[in-house]
Amino acid sequence: MKKRLQRLALLAAAFLATLSPLAQQAAASPDNAPVTTRHRLAPGNLRVLTANIRFPLDTDKNGTEWPVRHKLCCEVLAAQDADILCLQEGREPHLPYVRAAFPGYDAYTCPNPSGDQTHRPDNIIFYSSKRFQKIAAGGHWLSDTPDVPRSKFADSGSVRYVNWLHLRDTVANSELVVWNTHLDHLNQSARDKQAAVIVRFTNGFRPSGLPAILTGDFNCGVTSKAIQTIKAAGWSDSYASLHGPDDPGFTFHNWKGPRQAEALKAKNRASKKIDFIFNTARLKPVAAEIIRDSRDGKFPSDHYFVSAEFEYSP
Secondary structure, X not given: OHHHHHHHHHHHHHHHHOOOHHHHHHXXXXXXXXXXXXXXXXXXXXXXXXXXXXXXXXXXXXXXXXXXXXXXXXXXXXXXXXXXXXXXXXXXXXXXXXXXXXXXXXXXXXXXXXXXXXXXXXXXXXXXXXXXEEEEEEEEEOXXXXXXXXXXXXXXXXXXXXXXXXXXXOOOOEEEEEEEEEOOOOOHHHHHHXXXXXXXXXXHOOOOOOOEEEEEEOOOOOOOHHHHHHHHOOOEEHHHHHHOOOOOOOOEOOOOHHHHHHHHHHOOOOOOOOEEEEEOOOEEEEEEEEEXXXXXXXXXXXXXXXXXXXXXXX
């Protein structure tokens, strides 16, 4: 019996070795595995998380609707030990649950009036009120007229903006600027122009030279003009800095998880990382991860979240 079990173990290991890395992860990790808690490498390091948590849609069903997945989503968010949490597609129904998962955190989103002029939160930045003191905050519409509320480029499918938060980090004794955005979901031409607007404001921010983070769902891959515009302005992709320049594959998985690879291949579409955490030279990335946690075949969002950990550089 012992020899038989050993043989079965060897056969299983050989089978796993033939699979792609994503398939290995899916085969080795049962769907009901607990959410993995991440621990920072050093107490004073800065941990950042970007997460598109999927706005609530009436068409979501079979476990993708927010009332069903909010517990898993908040558990995954909280397990990343983030000092700064940058959300995309966060809405009013999300806020009570995310706030409960992050006690001792304040939140900022620039005013985003909807069509009826009521406030609609989006691009929400949560930050530890124990570690950070807010100095200033603001935002800009991604358009030819960035100071005009709800303005957009003609080829943009919807209104988009970038918001920013100027903080004092009391642990690192340093100031920090955090930018969070979500580019257009329909047209690359719009995304390219939106990226140029972001660069215009990040380059013009005063006081200049501060450590800075730029996060978001950019809806395009590293080879796109939009991302190249961001990088040409001096921003570094924290994930690529540690894992190399090759695209690690999709972060939007459309609720399919690892099966998204097969879905993209069947449609002859590229597998691209579209969620990024960029940093300036005053921050040194020491860890970065694409968060692929799931439970019972369910995922916290239709995007994988992305984390990064930094040391402050002189």
